[in-house]
Amino acid sequence: MRHLLAAVVIASGGMSPPLARAADVTAAKDGDAVVFKVGNEVVGQYHAGPGVAKPYLWPVTAPGGVPVTRAWPMDKTVAGETTDHVHQKSVWFCHGEVSAAGKKEVDFWSETKDKDGRPRHGTIRVTGVEVKPDGEVVTANEWLAPDGTKLLDETRTVRLVALPAGRLWVFDCVLKATAGEVVFDDTKEGSFGIRVHDALRPGAKGGGAVTTADGKTIPAPVKDDLPVWGRPADWIDYSGTVGGKPVGVAVFEHPENAARGGWHARAYGLLAANPFARGKSGFPSQKGKADPVTIPAGKELRLRYAVYAHAGDAAAGKVAEAYATFKR
Numbered sequence: 001m002r003h004l005l006a007a008v009v010i011a012s013g014g015m016s017p018p019l020a021r022a023a024d025v026t027a028a029k030d031g032d033a034v035v036f037k038v039g040n041e042v043v044g045q046y047h048a049g050p051g052v053a054k055p056y057l058w059p060v061t062a063p064g065g066v067p068v069t070r071a072w073p074m075d076k077t078v079a080g081e082t083t084d085h086v087h088q089k090s091v092w093f094c095h096g097e098v099s100a101a102g103k104k105e106v107d108f109w110s111e112t113k114d115k116d117g118r119p120r121h122g123t124i125r126v127t128g129v130e131v132k133p134d135g136e137v138v139t140a141n142e143w144l145a146p147d148g149t150k151l152l153d154e155t156r157t158v159r160l161v162a163l164p165a166g167r168l169w170v171f172d173c174v175l176k177a178t179a180g181e182v183v184f185d186d187t188k189e190g191s192f193g194i195r196v197h198d199a200l201r202p203g204a205k206g207g208g209a210v211t212t213a214d215g216k217t218i219p220a221p222v223k224d225d226l227p228v229w230g231r232p233a234d235w236i237d238y239s240g241t242v243g244g245k246p247v248g249v250a251v252f253e254h255p256e257n258a259a260r261g262g263w264h265a266r267a268y269g270l271l272a273a274n275p276f277a278r279g280k281s282g283f284p285s286q287k288g289k290a291d292p293v294t295i296p297a298g299k300e301l302r303l304r305y306a307v308y309a310h311a312g313d314a315a316a317g318k319v320a321e322a323y324a325t326f327k328r
Contacts, residue, residue, distance in 0.1 A: 032049025046137055058071070059071070063310070069195055108124060158171055163322055165316070170305075170306045175302075184275075193271065196249055202222050211237045212237075214233065229265050231263060231285045255327055262281075
């Protein structure tokens with residue numbers, strides 16, 4: 001049985017009501033990237049050029065310019081940094097198994113290639129970019145199979161909000177079944193993900209601690225799978241010390257998302273909200289479920305997430321308060 005989603009009405013301008021933004025938050029296009037600033041400080045860049053498999057946000061910094069996501073493979077000069085999972089580029093959104101109009105599933109999660117160098121993965125191509133100077137970028141995206149066939153369209157809004165203890169990056173993704181019915185199939189490989197800075201990995205000795213919205217804290221070191229793996233939560237935070245400074249990064253899932261599954265959270269540094277995983281994924285919270293999320297032809301699905309880069313641990317960084325701001 002498929003989980004059919006009705007049309008979602010989207011108000012122009014993205015989130016409603018809009019989140020308040022500080023006057024010193026700005027965004028400006030620089031080549032194929034959009035540069036976000038708080039005052040004169042560059043706090044992040046959104047990469048959306050034709051050379052990327054899918055758009056991503058990197059770097060992402062907490063107050064004081066401290067990076068909270070991994071630099072590799074965008075920057076390969078960081079000594080001793082991990083070099084696994086080339087597709088985990090800082091902050092991104094996609095899914096591992098997507099099909100449309102009855103065609104074969106396409107993997108938008110990994111970035112595998114054939115021996116001749118041709119990609120076997122799907123590509124999220126940005127076809128239009130609108131940059132608003134007050135810290136917002138709106139892109140038109142096409143989700144394409146390796147042969148160039150379009151599976152769906154997406155309008156994605158990325159907005160930066162400056163909060164007292166951190167920076168809130170709000171992602172508003174509207175997925176549109178313009179090429180026929182779209183099925184987001186059952187796999188753990190999804191969907192709104194971040195790869196945290198190596199120093200924040202809960203699997204490393206002296207690494208970051210994991211805190212969840214229900215108040216549970218998992219100290220490092222811990223092995224995969226994390227106790228939160230495959231289970232629901234409004235938010236999850238990884239906090240620790242980077243360069244001698246206490247910082248953290250959290251991912252928020254909006255409570256009004258029509259599709260919610262669980263978290264693909266790994267001790268090696270992956271943290272991803274996966275709304276499409278069901279029983280085959282192995283997620284404990286989805287055991288026995290076999291209803292892939294489906295968008296009927298001509299309809300759309302809206303999903304909202306956020307990344308919050310903050311100073312201090314989850315308490316000092318006011319993660320719960322930032323989530324309350326996000327979900328309003």
